[in-house]
Amino acid sequence: MKLSFTKMQGCGNSYLYFNCFEQSIKNPSELAIRLSEVHFGVGSDGIILICPSEVADAKMRMFNADGSEGKMCGNGIRCVGKYLYDYGMVDGRTEITVETLSGIKHLTLYPENGKVVQVRVDMGAAILTPSEIPCTLPQQAGTDLTVNGVTYAATAVGMGNPHCVLFQEEDVDGLDLEKIGPDFEHHPAFPERVNTEFINVLGDHELKMRVWERGSGETWACGTGTCAAAVAAVLNGHCPKNEDILVHLRGGDLTICYTDETVWMTGPAVTVCEGTIES
């Protein structure tokens, strides 16, 4: 059976988007594994299904490159917002809602010449209770986490999915993430695995980040991870609450604002191409 997809990216974090208002995907986990692979598939960080919802304009389901289902995806939800607007599925509205496994998210879309270019997302409140992240670390900013005999100051933050944030002195560009990433991802302190963010503080409103994602390896950006990094930067005294923090990722920049009520994320959403595959 032929399936249609649209490849989209947010700061270089790309997924294949399937409109499931018009088609159904029998085994999304298997499809994510097959199509994410760059040599025998299309090449992406996973797939995202855009499905009908009874409580929002659409429902998003995302699957990492290893076939595991993620409960939230920040770069992905911005592209879902763009897809819904650009393909005429929200009647030109620029305030829309998307249902996720981590609740309903509210999006503000910023179109130019009839196509969305930027999206702001109310990502919801940061989760700091260890059992809800989930993790077994104490609820403390910069708590000790030993990985392969090296002890790091780690800050665990949930954004609907688990994150471990590490502030580094040395330039994160020099880190061998292929070598150290899997040991963080599978660390026993994170029973559902974890996305790990490696951060340089460039200023009191500016960070630089690389990320090793649960289920996808190093990606060029992670929206939920960028939110977690900004929250951790505030908790560790590097940045202020209630003010915009600019985060530089390998694939682009995101702006995050951590308030008492929620975490705001603003960034780009880009359509790369459309295609069809045999399922």
Ligand SMILES: N[C@H](CCC[C@H](N)C(=O)O)C(=O)O
């Ligand atoms: N790997 C993540 C899902 C994708 C998150 C990331 N791509 C984002 O933009 O938030 C997880 O398993 O929790």
